[in-house]
Amino acid sequence: MSLYWRIFLLNAAVLVVAVLLLLGPVTVSTPVLLGEAIVLVSGLIAMLIVNALLLRVGLAPFQRLTRAMLTADLLKPGRRPAVTGHGEMAELTRTFNTMLDRLEAERATSSARVLSAQEAERQRIAQELHDEVGQTLTAVLLQLKHSADHAPDALRDELRQAQETTRGSLDEIRRIARRLRPGVLEELGLLSALRSLATEFSTRGLTVRPHVDAGLPKLDQETELVLYRVAQEGLTNTARHSGASRVDLHLRPLSQGGVRLLVRDDGRGIGRAAEGAGIRGMRERALLIGADLTIGPGESGGTEVRLDATGGAKGRTA
Template sequence: MEGDVVKSGMPLYWRVCLINGLVFVVGTAALALAPVTVSATVLVSEAVVLVVGLLGIVVLNSVLLRTSLAPLDRLIRLMDTVDLQRPGRRLPEAGSGAVRQLVRGFNAMLERLETERGRSNAKALAAQEAERRRIARELHDEIGQGLTAVLLALKQLSSGVPPAAQKDLQEVQETARATLDEVRSVARRLRPGVLEDLGLQSALAALATEFSEHGMHVRRITSPGLPALGEERELVIYRVAQEALTNAARHAQARSVHLSLQRQGPAVVLAVDDDGTGLRGAEEGTGIRGMRERALLIGAELTVGQGGSGTSVRLTVPLESR
C-alpha cells in the first residue's frame, strides 16, 4: 500500500520546489505590502524588481535542489527495477553528505544481498542434486529391481498358463516392461550417470537421443577439443540444456531443436533454439528462473528470448583464466 502511494504521488523534487516556491511567494508578497520594507505604494519599478528577484530565487533554488536530489531519484528508479537474478547493477556514488552516504549504503546492501543469495542458492542447488541422486538410487534399486523380479516371475509362469490366458499374460508383461523402462528413464533424468562416467558431450548426446525418441528432432553440434570445465560447470550446462529441451517439448510444442555447445573466445556457449510457439510475451516461469539461478552459481550469463521462429536460450560460461 505504501509503495503504491509513493509511485503515484508527486516526485520528491517537484514537491520540494512547490513548497519552496510558495514560501518565496508569500515572503515576496509580505515584502511588497509591508510599508517598513518597501514604499507605501508599490511602484512599477519596485514590482519589476520583486518579480525578477522572485524568479531568480525560484530558478536558483530549483537548480540547487535538482543537483542535490538527482541521486535520490536515480536510487528510487534502481530500487524499482533491481533484480537479484541479474546482479551487478550499482548506483554511482554522486552527490555529497547524507545523499552520498545513502547511495553508498544502498550499494553495500545490494552487495550483501547478492552474496547471501549466491550462498543460499549454492546450498539449495546442492541439496536438490543430492535429493535427485537419492530418489534416482531408490527408483533404480527398489522399484527397478522389484519390476525386474515381476518380469522374471511372469516369464516363468508363462509356460504353465493355458493358451487362452497367454494373451492376457503378455499384456501384463508388456505393461510391466514399459513401466520398468519409464522408471529407468526418470532415474536417468534425475541423476545423469552418463555425465559422471563419460563426460558432458556424451551426456548431451544421450539427452538429445532421449528427446528425439519422444518425437522431437534434436540436431546437436559440439566443438571438438572443448576445455575441461569442472564438475560443477558441466552439471549446470547439462541441467540448463535439459530444462530448455523440456520446455521446448512440453510448453512450446516444438518439432525441431538445434542444440550446440561451442567455444567462443574466452567462453563456452550452450545454445538451444527451437521452432515452437515462442515466449509470446509470457512471464518467466519457475523453469527459466531455475536456469538463471544455476547460471549465477558459476558466474555464467543466461539469455532467453525470441529466436527466429521459437525460443532461443543462450548460456555463456566464462573460462577460468590460467
Template sequence: MALFWRIFGLNALVLGAATALLLWAPVTVSVPVALTEAVVLIVGMVVMLVANAVLLQVGLAPLERVTRRMATVDLLRPGQRLSVAGHGGVPDLVRAFNDMLDRLENERATSSARALSAQEGERHRIAQELHDEVGQSMTAVLLELKRAADRTADPVLRTDLLHAQETTRSSLDDVRRLARRLRPGVLEDLGLISALTTLASDLSTHTGLAVHRHFASDLPRLDQPTELVLYRVAQESLTNVARHAEATEVSVRLDSAGDTVQLVICDNGRGIGLAHEGAGIRGMRERALLIGATLDLQSVPHGGLQVSLTVPLSPEGGSR
C-alpha cells in the first residue's frame, strides 16, 4: 500500500469509528451546548487524536527506522541492513534503502582498493628513491667525511669531522628505517613472521617499549594481499601505541583458529576513551574490508586498548 493510502486509511478508520459512535450512541447536542455534552465531545476528540497518533506511529515506524539508520550508518562497518517484510510503499522504500547501502559499500570497497593500491605503489617508489638516491648520496658524504678526518692533522677539525660523520651516519640509519617502513622488503623476502618480528624490534629499540611477541607455529599459508593487510594493521597499531597510548608495554599475537587467522595488539596505555576514531584507525578498517576481515577495538580491564583483526580464510588459503 502506498504511503498516501496508508495514512488516508488510518484517518478514515478513526473518523469512521467516531461517526459510528455518534450514529448509534445515545449522544445529542443541544443549543446552547450543555456542560456534559461539551465534556463528551472533548473526550471523544481526544480519543480520536490519540487513536490517530497511535495508528500513525505504527504505520510510519519503518520510516523512523530508516531515518535513524541513515544518521548512524558507517560504510566501514558493512552489513547494517534493516529488516523488511511485505510489499508496498514503505517496505519498498526500506528495500531501496538496503539496496542503496549495498551499492555504496561496493563502490566504497572498489574505490578504497584503488586508492590503497596507488598508495602502496607510491610508497614503493618513495622507498626506492630514498634507498637508491638519498641513501647513496649520504653514504658518499659519509665516506668523504671519513677521508677528510683521516687526512687532517688539526685535532679540533678532526673532532668536528668525526661529529659530522656520526650525525650523517645517524641520518642515514633514519633514512633506511623510513624506507623499510614505506616498503617492507623483509615481508616480500622473508614472510609475515619475520616482518612482524622486525617491526616489533624496531619499535622496542626506538621507543623503549617492552614488546612481547607470540606467533603461532602452525599458521596457514597466506596470500600476499592478506599478509600486507596484516602487516599494515600491525604497523599502524604499534605506531598509535608509541605516539598516543602512553604505554610501557605492548603485546603482538598472531594465531590461527579453524578457518580464521587473528592478529591481536594489546597495550597497557590510557586507551581510546571517548575520542573519535582518527584517520589511522579508519585506514585500518578500509584495509580490513579489502580482504573481508573484521577489525575490532575494545578497552581492556587493566587499561589500554586491544586491536583485533580477524581474517576468514578460504579453503585454498588467503582471505575469502
C-alpha cells in the first residue's frame, strides 16, 4: 500500500470514529451544554494527538532519509541509510543508496583521471625547471664567477653577493622540482622518500622524526605515491598552520594487511577549521586506493593524520 493511501485511510478511520460517536452515545444540544462541549473538545484533542502520532510514525523514514541526504559526503564513502519500512519508502531508500554508489564510483573514476593528469603535469614542470631554469641559473652562476674573478675590487663583492643570491635561487628551484617530482620515491622507494621528507621539513623551529616499523608489506607504485603525497601534505599543513615544534611520522604494518601512515604533531590542533583544498586532496587520493583517511585531534593534543591503506599489498618482505 502506498504512503498516500496509508495516510488517507488513517485519517478516514479517525473521522469515521468521530462520526460514529456523534451518531451514537455523543449528542449535541442547541445551545451546546458545558458537558457536551468538554466531550467534543476532548475528542478533538484526542483525534489531533492520534493523527499526529500516526503521521510521525508514517513519515519517520522520510526524516531519516532526509538526514542521510544532508550528511552524505562523496569524500567519506560507505555511509548508507538502512532500508526500513515497506513500499514507496523502502524503494526510495534503495534508489538513494544506488545513486550514492554510482556517484561515488564516478567520483573515484574522475578523481583518478584528474590526479593522474596532475602527476603528469607535475613531472613535466619539474623536468622543465630542472632542464631549463636550472641550467640557465647554472650558466649565470658560472658567468658571475668568471666576472667576479676578473672584476676590480670595487665590484667583486657585489658580484659575489649576486652569485650567492643566484645559488640560493638555484637551490630553491631544485627543492621545488624535488617536491613536484619525488625522484627519491622512484629511485630508492617509499622508506627513503619519507626519511627525505622528514629531513626536508626539519627546520630550526620544527623537528620531524620518522619511525618505520619492520615487516612492512611490499606495496604497489600507486599506493606508495598516495602515501608519500599524504605525508607531504600533512607535513606541509603542520609547518604552515599548526605552530608545532615536533612531528612524528610513522609507517607501520596493519594486522589485516596493508600499512598505516601517521602524521602526528604537538601543535594547536585543527579545531573546527573548515577543510581546505589540501585535506580534500588527501581524501581524494585515499579514495583512489580504497584507503581510510582520518584527520582529528591526537591522543595528547595537536593534530593527527591517519591513513590506513589495506589495498595494494603484494605480500610481506623478508
